[in-house]
Amino acid sequence: MEHPKARLTPVVDEDEIDLGRLMAAVWAGKFLVTMAAIAGLCTGILYVMATPPTYQADALLQLEERAGRLALPEAMQGLVGNDPLSVTEIEILRSRSVLSQAVADLNLTWRAEPLRAPVFGHLLTRFDVPLPELDALSGYARTTEDIRLEHLEVPATWVGEPIDLTITGNDQFRIVTPDGSLYDGRIGETLALDGLDFVLRLESLTGAPGRRFVIEQISERAAVGELRDALSVAERGRQSNVLEVRYTSHDRAQAQRVLDAVLQAYVNQNVARSAAEAESSLQFIETQLPEAERALSEAERALSDFQQQRQSVHPEVANEVLNRTRNLELARGSYTELLARAQELRVVRASNVGNVRVLDTAEVAGTPIAPRRSRILALSIILGVLAGLGLVFLRNWMRRGVQGAQDLEQLGLPVLATINYTALAEARSSRKSRTPILALTDPTDLTVEGIRSLRTGLHFGMLDARTRTLAITSSAPDAGKSFIAANLAVVTAQAGQSVCLVDADLRRGHLRRYFDVPRDALGLADVLAGNVSWEDALQEGPVPGLFFLPTGKFPPNPSELLMRETLGELTQALSERFDLSILDCPPVLAVTDPVIVARSAGATIAVVRYGVTPTGEVAALQKAMEAAGVRMSGSILNAYDPRRQQAGYNYNYNYRYSYGARRR
Structure with a gap:
């Protein structure tokens, strides 16, 4: 017989979402969710520790209006969007002509670095994690390895190809070229290969015997592309003509050196461009000076001749004198202005001054901009919790009772x-x-x-x-x-x-x-x-x-x-x-x-x-x-x-x- 209380049991629509049931599901799988959150946190910590820090160097430039630039009315300046001067200079700053000069000054086509273990190479070198002294692991870097190149030239067919270098003894090393050949060299001595356009000279090499390094020369185009990708330029404020330049790198000192080199190349090009413009303008003015001087002489002679011929004072004579006097003043003013402008351009040509001024030189912040530890760890915990919840719901769905x-x-x-x-x-x-x-x-x-x-x-x-x-x-x-x-x-x-x-x-x-x-x-x-x-x-x-x-x-x-x-x-x-x-x-x-x-x-x-x-x-x-x-x-x-x-x-x-x- 049915118990009377059984009639009081409510019937629930299975298609409705019950938050209480969802919370019960989460509570039942709380251990799995907690473990997933801990696993996510550990993964985030490991990622932060294994990721090389990224540093950012920044600098400020001020742009000055060039003489003779078109000045638009204030009411029309909003129609052109960004200030034309800043837009132009930003593109010049990021141009290949500027960046290639910085690449050449710092030899950014050269690459030389220790060989790091896969995945956790930075972690091993950062915290001096001991590795077993096995042949398969002996070549990977620890913490003291360092290499500096003094000169590098490779054949055109070897551009972009890595060259393996291994320390063999005190001040001695061995390289494996892309064609598989072996050559021995010493630090401070030039290693040149007969029949090949290959020259290698090491300034310094630090590491235990058996440590391996990778040397590579990339194309100038590739180096400029990498430099452009890591460089950002933006105007600080609207129509302020102040540019903020940033450069990011895993090497803190390298970030400052590269940005300084880019700024110097840009300033030098700006000065050269200003001098070239001054030279061109000066040549034009110097061609106009003889004509202006001749016009002045003719105006003076015309006025003098007319005054000598007409001694009487009549209204017609007075008007003619006034006209010829006005022509003389105009010719004298044009000639004087051309002389002043020519002198000004000679000064500009000789002064090596452009319309760009460095307000703040390159400087690197004390802390890296990436990885952002707090954000990564918080995101790792959130993703771990979400993964745990997903596993709980998936497990219960697969174990449908x-x-x-x-x-x-x-x-x-x-x-x-x-x-x-x-x-x-x-x-x-x-x-x-x-x-x-x-x-x-x-x-x-x-x-x-x-x-x-x-x-x-x-x-x-x-x-x-x-x-x-x-x-x-x-x-x-x-x-x-x-x-x-x-x-x-x-x-x-x-x-x-x-x-x-x-x-x-x-x-x-x-x-x-x-x-x-x-x-x-x-x-x-x-x-x-x-x-x-x-x-x-x-x-x-x-x-x-x-x-x-x-x-x-x-x-x-x-x-x-x-x-x-x-x-x-x-x-x-x-x-x-x-x-x-x-x-x-x-x-x-x-x-x-x-x-x-x-x-x-x-x-x-x-x-x-x-x-x-x-x-x-x-x-x-x-x-x-x-x-x-x-x-x-x-x-x-x-x-x-x-x-x-x-x-x-x-x-x-x-x-x-x-x-x-x-x-x-």
């Missing part, structure tokens, strides 16, 4: 009873001390009512069984079989039947906690070993008619002990003595013990936990039983709760069994 009786019936396994979930029983069963029996502490609970329904179903279902013994098992731990076995024994005894509950888990059985039986009490293991009779090993239960046979001391060979004929004789004797004997067996997918016990039992049922036990495990349990010739009598859907979604719960696979289990 049984959602109802229809899932079990589709597998051909009839459901004998559905036991409601109770948080009280869950909490009590997790204690390591004595575990109360729910049928005694709260007999009106819906869970106990479901177990009474199971008792009724078994009473009629086992009428044709060869013995009145029932084996209860599951596919994996934490399905609740021991809880059901203990409470089923109590409610059956309360119905007036004689019941014997046997703990058949000879590896990790814990039914004794329900009956407060000490660990060293005699039990099934002792009976099967022939050390005691089963009557002497029985313990009286808390209900009249209920007896309990504990596991006894855990044996080193439980499977071999169960395979003895004594087990069959015991189940037969119990069937004759009791109305029902319940054998609590270990999980089928963990060990073979339940298969052995089930062959001697009259009926075998499997406990399936709602939303936790995957249907694949139930199918595997059936297959294992069928392979041993055992027919499953049915199943029990345990911990059913329509308010709970299976993704929010998990179960533990740490239910370990071993033939050498320690005695408890």
Whole structure:
């Protein structure tokens, strides 16, 4: 009969998203999420430590308007976007003509550096991590290796090809050229190869014998491209004509040297450009000076001749004198201005001054700009947490548990009873001390009512069984079989039947906690070993008619002990003595013990936990039983709760069994 309280159970739409269920899923997988976050943090720390720091040098330039530049009205300046002067100078600063000069000044086409170990090479050199002195590792850099080139020339076919250099002794080295040839050299001496345009001279070389270095000459175009990629130029403020120049490098000193070289090349080119413009303008003015001087002389002569010829003063004569005087003044002004401009251009040509002024020279900040440790570590933790959450949800999705009786019936396994979930029983069963029996502490609970329904179903279902013994098992731990076995024994005894509950888990059985039986009490293991009779090993239960046979001391060979004929004789004797004997067996997918016990039992049922036990495990349990010739009598859907979604719960696979289990 349906319990009245069962009608109050709410039905939840499975398609709705319940934040409580999601939080339950996260809480169930909190250990995995925590481990993923720690792993993400460790990965972030390792990445920060293994990544070479990036330094940035910065400088400021001021641009001055050139004489003669077109000045737009203020109302029209917004129409042209950026200031034309800054836009032009930025492109000039990043041009190949400027950068190639810096490349040539610093020999940026040369590359020479120690050979670092793959992936964690910087980490090993930064923290002086000791490496085993093996031949395969002896060439990798530690912390003291350094190389400086004084001169390098390679054939055109070797440009971009690495040259391997190995220290062979005191001030001695050996190189392997791209064609595979070997050559020996000394520090400070020029190594030139006959028939090849190859010249190498080392300024210094530091390292133990066997350490390897890589030397390479790249093309000027490639060096300019790398320099341009690491260089950034922007105007500070709108129409301020102040340019901020930045350059990044893994070498702090190199960043400052390169930026200084770029600025110097740019300033020199600007000065040269200004001098060239001054020279061109001066040449034009010098061609115009004779014509201006001739015009001045003609104006002076015309005025003098007219004044000598016309001594009288008439209005017409006065007007003509005024006109010729005005022409003379204009010619004199043009000639004087050309002379002044020519003198100014001569000064500009000789002064080596352009329209660019360096406000701040290149300087490198004390701390690197990358990697950004705090940001990387925070992001690593966030990604670790997200990865952990993803693993939790993926694991629960892949372990989709049984959602109802229809899932079990589709597998051909009839459901004998559905036991409601109770948080009280869950909490009590997790204690390591004595575990109360729910049928005694709260007999009106819906869970106990479901177990009474199971008792009724078994009473009629086992009428044709060869013995009145029932084996209860599951596919994996934490399905609740021991809880059901203990409470089923109590409610059956309360119905007036004689019941014997046997703990058949000879590896990790814990039914004794329900009956407060000490660990060293005699039990099934002792009976099967022939050390005691089963009557002497029985313990009286808390209900009249209920007896309990504990596991006894855990044996080193439980499977071999169960395979003895004594087990069959015991189940037969119990069937004759009791109305029902319940054998609590270990999980089928963990060990073979339940298969052995089930062959001697009259009926075998499997406990399936709602939303936790995957249907694949139930199918595997059936297959294992069928392979041993055992027919499953049915199943029990345990911990059913329509308010709970299976993704929010998990179960533990740490239910370990071993033939050498320690005695408890």
